[in-house]
Amino acid sequence: MTTFGWPEAYFILRGASWTIALTVIAFVIGGLIGGVFAIMRLSRSKLLRRIAAGYILVIQSIPVLMVLFMSYYGLSAAGIELPPFLAASASLAIYASAYLAEIWRGSIESVPRQQWEASASLALTTPQQYRYIILPQAIRISLPPTVGFLVQLVKNTSIVQVVGFVDLMRAGMLVNNATYQAFQIFTLVGAIYFAICFPLSRLSRHLEKVMNASRSH
């Protein structure tokens, strides 16, 4: 039995870098998928709107853990063996896509209707309206909740250790299995998560304040 020391702490920090990598990948891929669903949710076609709404509702109404198991075992049932990192990224991206789609839909919808009318009256096409008028404003509005969601995403990466991927959480568990010093180890693990999440939370709140201030003048 080893005791908890520098090598173990280093091992945990390496896990933390994987947690960050996983978050970034899930956010980027989830963002791309989520963006598509956000636009679908607002499309003129009722069918597309329904599909997007259904997707979002389902993903938001099941545990992330089930998204993970479904993509992991679902794919292996289909004969595709995904390495743990890919399975983890894929499921977290799916999870993120539903929440981001909903956040971004809300942001797009909160751009005043008059901006659509004014730009339509200037003969812009729908893609032009999105590109030049609506999205630039919607992105600003979406910043605080998007950063806020990043915090949720970081925290949710902790469950992917279950498929064997060595992120911050699993690194902590492995060290714990070797040292049985759970209190110190999970304090450290928690502190690292906190060090990642807390600044993001503050940033989100700060952006919100800035936004409210600029809206009210």
Place this chain on the structure above:
Amino acid sequence: MLFQDVISRWPMILNGVMLTLTLSFVAIGLGIVLATLLTGLRSLAGAWAGYIVDAYVELMRNTPFLVQLFMIFFGLPQIGIRMNGLEASLLAMTLNLAAYSTEIIRAGVDSIHKSQIEAGLALAMSKRQVLQYVVLQPAFARVWPALSSQFVLMMLASSICSFVSVQELSGTAAIIEADTFRSFETYIVVTLIYLVLALSLKLFLNWLGHRIFPQVSGLARLDTKAEAA
């Protein structure tokens, strides 16, 4: 795909569902009470109490539920506090939910105008009555939708309690999977059950909100966003 192996184990599944629901409802009940106390402590006791409550809320909101659960289950025994998986799960869920709910309820209380309280006192209400009828009830009514979403998220997050071998729904799934080797089928069934549970819970909480707060259901709702645990 073969679902019989999974479906035929329905009594087990049902037990899992019951445990998930029990965990969730007990945590929701205790969580609200704790959150209300913390909110009160924050606004009524001195500044230091406020800092402590804030620190607690930030700590819980910025660390994963799984870490909180492991800290309680694996970490606390090291300092002599020992409990089984179920107790640890309940404690973790309650503490986690209380932190999120404190934040939500605070937004509700903050939205009650000071003049309302003065008006209440001017109408010869006692302090306790003002607190109940002028502050807490309208505050809760306003944030009920946000609280409801938080409760549903907690129910979904309770699946994580399977990691400390609690046999709630997802813990049950792990056992069935090991028994039958039908991983995908098992998780499809269980996922569907979670879906039904989440949607029913949402409807139930909605209905409950209208029952408990009929007089104020017309109030502007504060849409503090619920966040995943």
Place this chain on the structure above:
Amino acid sequence: MPAVLIENVHKSFGDLEVLKGVSVTVESGQVVALIGRSGSGKSTLLRCINGLEAINSGRIEVAGHVVDQDQKRLRELRKDVGIVFQSYNLFPHLTVGQNIMLSPRITQNVPTAQAEKLAKDVLAQVGLSEKFDSYPDNLSGGQQQRVAIARSLAMQPKVMLFDEVTSALDPELTGEVLLVMEKLAKDGMTMLLVTHEMAFARNVASTTIFMHQGKIWESGASKEVFANPQTPEMLNFVSAGAK
């Protein structure tokens, strides 16, 4: 051919019939004022002309385009028909110059240098040359509205629609906007404007149309209509000082 031809237009929102068979003709170079009580359907009529609202029946032709809901044809129409709203609706994330240059550049492929010159010209026309690089938030309401007019003018429209463009302005800012519109009228722009400024309607518009309950209640030469209202509703409206 008239610049605007509206024939027997009907328009409902759900069960509420807002336009009940409206016909209007505006000749090229003419300035027509549309007046009437709140809710009489003035804005709706204006919005039907550039296709922001779809009509239920009847026919609208403007600047040689027939209004329907085909998006491509609508865009062609909107290049020739400017509209200015009560709430300015400038794009807050773009500078004044960018607000004006955007559409000419991306819908009419005007080269950047030329678009910039165009923007400066129209800004000069509304007396705001020095605001080219300002953001809308830093302008007064009257200035914002003048920029909105300039933005429409940069499209080099054949017809301009104005919907109560001074209603959101403080009285002291109303004058500067009306002055710009008067100059436009003198320069021969075809204009159809909804307004609560009776003096402006009487003095600048050659024709005034009084709408009531979704119908054209009374219309004619402005001086005539204001001097001798033919219907009690119009008489009431005018003598109430109508604001």
